Amino acid sequence: MKPRFLTGLLSLLMPAMVLAGEYDLTVDRVKIDTGDFVKEGIGYNGASPGPVMRFKEGENVRINVTNNLDEMTSIHWHGLILPFNQDGVPGISFPGIKPGETFTYEFSIQQAGTYWFHSHSGFQEPDGAYGAIVIEPEGREPFRYDREYVVQLTDKHPHSGDRIMRNLKMMPDYYNREQQTVGEFFSDVSKNGLMNTVSDRIAWGGMRMMKADVEDVQGFTGLINGKGPDQNWTGLFEPGERIRLRFINSSAMTYFDIRIPGLDMTVVQADGNNVQPVNVDEFRIGVAETYDVIVHPKDEQAYTIFAESMGRSGYARATLAPEEGMEAAVPQLRDPARLTMADMSGMPGMDHGNMAGMDHGDMDMNSSEGMSGMDHSNMEGMDHGSMAMGKGGQSDPFYAKGSGLVPTAANGGKFLSYADLKAQDPLYEDREPTREIELRLTGNMERYTWSINGVKYEDADPIRLKYGERVRFKFVNETMMTHPMHLHGMWSILDVGADQWNPIKHTVSVQPGTTVYMETEVDEPGQWAFHCHLSYHAAAGMFRKVIVEGGPESAQAKTDVLVEDGGEV
Amino acid sequence: MSCIRSIVAVSFLASIGVSTAVTAQEMIPDTTARKQPLTTWGVQFEEFEYRYSDDDEELGVWNADAFYGTDDFKVRLLTTGEYEIEEQAYETLENQLVGQIPISKFFDAKAGVRFDTPEGPDRTYAVLGVAGLAPQWFEIDANLYVSKDGDTSAELDAEYELLFTNYWILAATLDASVAFSEDEEIGVGKGLVSTETGLRLSYDLIDRAFSPYVGVVHERKYGDSADLAEADGGGTEDWFAVIGARIAF
Numbered sequence: 170m171k172p173r174f175l176t177g178l179l180s181l182l183m184p185a186m187v188l189a190g191e192y193d194l195t196v197d198r199v200k201i202d203t204g205d206f207v208k209e210g211i212g213y214n215g216a217s218p219g220p221v222m223r224f225k226e227g228e229n230v231r232i233n234v235t236n237n238l239d240e241m242t243s244i245h246w247h248g249l250i251l252p253f254n255q256d257g258v259p260g261i262s263f264p265g266i267k268p269g270e271t272f273t274y275e276f277s278i279q280q281a282g283t284y285w286f287h288s289h290s291g292f293q294e295p296d297g298a299y300g301a302i303v304i305e306p307e308g309r310e311p312f313r314y315d316r317e318y319v320v321q322l323t324d325k326h327p328h329s330g331d332r333i334m335r336n337l338k339m340m341p342d343y344y345n346r347e348q349q350t351v352g353e354f355f356s357d358v359s360k361n362g363l364m365n366t367v368s369d370r371i372a373w374g375g376m377r378m379m380k381a382d383v384e385d386v387q388g389f390t391g392l393i394n395g396k397g398p399d400q401n402w403t404g405l406f407e408p409g410e411r412i413r414l415r416f417i418n419s420s421a422m423t424y425f426d427i428r429i430p431g432l433d434m435t436v437v438q439a440d441g442n443n444v445q446p447v448n449v450d451e452f453r454i455g456v457a458e459t460y461d462v463i464v465h466p467k468d469e470q471a472y473t474i475f476a477e478s479m480g481r482s483g484y485a486r487a488t489l490a491p492e493e494g495m496e497a498a499v500p501q502l503r504d505p506a507r508l509t510m511a512d513m514s515g516m517p518g519m520d521h522g523n524m525a526g527m528d529h530g531d532m533d534m535n536s537s538e539g540m541s542g543m544d545h546s547n548m549e550g551m552d553h554g555s556m557a558m559g560k561g562g563q564s565d566p567f568y569a570k571g572s573g574l575v576p577t578a579a580n581g582g583k584f585l586s587y588a589d590l591k592a593q594d595p596l597y598e599d600r601e602p603t604r605e606i607e608l609r610l611t612g613n614m615e616r617y618t619w620s621i622n623g624v625k626y627e628d629a630d631p632i633r634l635k636y637g638e639r640v641r642f643k644f645v646n647e648t649m650m651t652h653p654m655h656l657h658g659m660w661s662i663l664d665v666g667a668d669q670w671n672p673i674k675h676t677v678s679v680q681p682g683t684t685v686y687m688e689t690e691v692d693e694p695g696q697w698a699f700h701c702h703l704s705y706h707a708a709a710g711m712f713r714k715v716i717v718e719g720g721p722e723s724a725q726a727k728t729d730v731l732v733e734d735g736g737e738v
Numbered sequence: 739m740s741c742i743r744s745i746v747a748v749s750f751l752a753s754i755g756v757s758t759a760v761t762a763q764e765m766i767p768d769t770t771a772r773k774q775p776l777t778t779w780g781v782q783f784e785e786f787e788y789r790y791s792d793d794d795e796e797l798g799v800w801n802a803d804a805f806y807g808t809d810d811f812k813v814r815l816l817t818t819g820e821y822e823i824e825e826q827a828y829e830t831l832e833n834q835l836v837g838q839i840p841i842s843k844f845f846d847a848k849a850g851v852r853f854d855t856p857e858g859p860d861r862t863y864a865v866l867g868v869a870g871l872a873p874q875w876f877e878i879d880a881n882l883y884v885s886k887d888g889d890t891s892a893e894l895d896a897e898y899e900l901l902f903t904n905y906w907i908l909a910a911t912l913d914a915s916v917a918f919s920e921d922e923e924i925g926v927g928k929g930l931v932s933t934e935t936g937l938r939l940s941y942d943l944i945d946r947a948f949s950p951y952v953g954v955v956h957e958r959k960y961g962d963s964a965d966l967a968e969a970d971g972g973g974t975e976d977w978f979a980v981i982g983a984r985i986a987f
Contacts, residue, residue: 260768339780374874
């Protein structure tokens with residue numbers, strides 16, 4: 170842990186000056202105490218989460234990573250633009266870091282904002298191997314704050330990642346404790362009538378699909394900065410200060426709906442890129458996404474940061490307070506989410522004509538969730554032509570029409586939609602994409618297999634892109650689960666219908682029954698990972714290698730040594 | 739913060755160093771475990787129980803399976819047995835070793851061998867079966883058996899789980915076997931041989947790994963098989979109270 174100073178001698182001789190920093194990280198076995206349980210896990214510099222890595226835009230960093238485990242490890246710098254061999258994915262970027270070995274990452278920081286890092290080996294990330302990255306920009310930021318905190322979420326489970334994967338393979342509903350019961354049948358009967366309820370159950374039973382299939386892995390304790398709800402991580406403030414909260418969802422599997430009762434939040438950044446400020450009461454953070462929000466508490470009181478899981482099976486909680494030890498009320502979890510037939514509409518071979526009858530049963534049941542305007546004739550998912558901007562959480566163009574997953578703010582106010590995200594300062598000139606690549610997100614819940622275009626990673630050829638092209642990716646979610654798709658190394662320009670103001674992201678959530686488009690300027694040579702960021706979906710096959718062919722001479726990777734042939738596109 | 743940061747002004751040589759590293763880098767093939775089929779295993783005791791019959795018969799009974807393999811091919815060991823506690827003898831003891839491959843979205847095909855080694859004559863069968871999830875959540879396991887002597891029989895197992903809550907579960911089971919030829923030596927007549935129906939109310943005590951239950955089981959023999967049992971001095975129908983646990987690990 171001794172700082173190593175680079176010699177300043179050369180700097181006297183050379184005119185161009187750059188920043189350089191050297192950092193050390195060790196990968197260690199650690200104890201993780203959630204307040205609910207204590208578990209052996211993996212961390213950095215002796216703790217999980219690891220340290221907050223603070224870099225400066227324009228800095229050249231050297232990060233020495235020492236593997237103190239008895240297995241291979243790796244660190245992926247999530248969302249950072251860097252040479253592919255520094256990206257930290259074993260088998261794609263580099264071979265990995267052997268036990269006892271120190272690997273030195275070297276790259277220059279070309280961006281600013283909130284990011285994170287995590288192991289890309291096995292299930293080390295769900296086992297605790299993650300940390301935050303904060304990059305200070307070179308220039309002025311378009312918003313003001315007096316204080317900042319990283320708020321890093323995870324879904325810490327008492328079981329190890331390997332065991333969770335095995336249990337899901339043995340019994341896909343192993344962890345699902347929100348399944349429909351006899352009691353729910355009778356409460357549905359009283360709400361929707363016997364015939365509607367019976368035909369609804371028969372329709373879902375016929376598909377062998379569960380309306381309760383929202384969260385695969387339940388039974389976790391939500392942590393914020395490593396602290397469980399009872400341990401209550403607390404961020405201090407002086408009333409009147411503006412606080413920047415850097416939310417990072419480092420969960421293995423869990424989406425969180427985040428609110429701070431009593432405080433408005435202004436979203437200023439998503440996935441490290443500044444967005445035009447949006448005031449919201451609540452927002453949903455997908456796995457691997459980051460959102461920076463600014464809050465402005467004026468009163469001498471405590472506020473609860475409440476992060477409810479999307480399926481309502483668990484939560485994380487923290488506090489903002491003027492003094493240590495103060496706390497505010499912790500809200501109750503809302504009712505578990507239930508999928509609707511609209512969420513199934515992406516599945517091939519679904520006959521919506523036959524299902525319309527019993528779908529009305531659903532509609533009545535969930536009318537409080539904003540099911541008005543459900544239209545069975547038009548369930549193809551999102552349609553940019555007729556995109557209605559979500560304004561009160563009652564509808565959201567990034568969810569299937571009539572979806573049971575459409576989020577609503579607990580206080581009835583504004584819930585953030587992807588449609589609200591507009592780039593503050595577009596990174597790229599807007600231009601026509603050179604081609605479109607369709608990626609169908611596919612899977613089979615009963616077998617717990619997950620794939621892209623029906624092919625698991627083990628059987629898949631790489632996706633080949635040409636340096637310099639602009640590719641439009643079309644995600645078609647044919648499953649009933651939400652998938653946070655993460656392309657390494659290059660930005661994902663999410664199509665929200667705002668043309669050059671489309672937001673720049675690294676992780677794009679695709680809701681069931683929807684089609685989402687993103688564009689990528691193929692500006693980084695080499696090979697990259699592209700996958701669903703739900704740990705157990707990625708491990709079950711929803712994963713691809715992307716090869717970027719060509720590129721500038723100086724950075725061009727040797728493609729002639731490739732053993733793989735062919736390609737998906 | 740425990741990582742140490744030092745920022746010094748150095749020349750752009752540092753950045754040249756970075757790009758040299760890139761040029762030297764080759765695009766490696768992925769030989770990690772991620773690129774290999776995921777191999778997994780599991781052991782489940784659907785039934786592991788003590789049975790007490792209306793004739794004061796006491797049995798120790800299990801019905802379990804263990805698998806190892808990938809999505810495309812699994813090896814599965816199925817074992818089931820009924821141990822007569824007073825007589826210290828196995829009324830039934832079946833072990834199957836099968837290979838299993840997916841044949842549709844929800845069903846697998848199985849093929850292998852079955853060894854029956856209870857008290858009395860042993861039997862060896864070839865097994866061909868399908869197992870999976872039928873519409874409306876019925877777990878189905880249907881098998882066709884051909885013995886070494888050419889006797890054929892079939893067995894259908896079906897199970898349905900009713901969730902009173904997410905922890906209190908009522909499982910209804912039906913096992914029925916049919917013989918297409920007589921095997922008098924082991925008490926099997928042609929036609930419907932026997933059924934076993936059960937109702938078990940369980941509580942998931944430790945995850946889904948340990949779920950104690952109580953229940954009732956009804957066993958009945960039919961037709962020629964019933965006649966053979968009666969001729970042998972046995973009963974053709976039994977009611978059992980059962981207590982046990984579902985176990986998975």
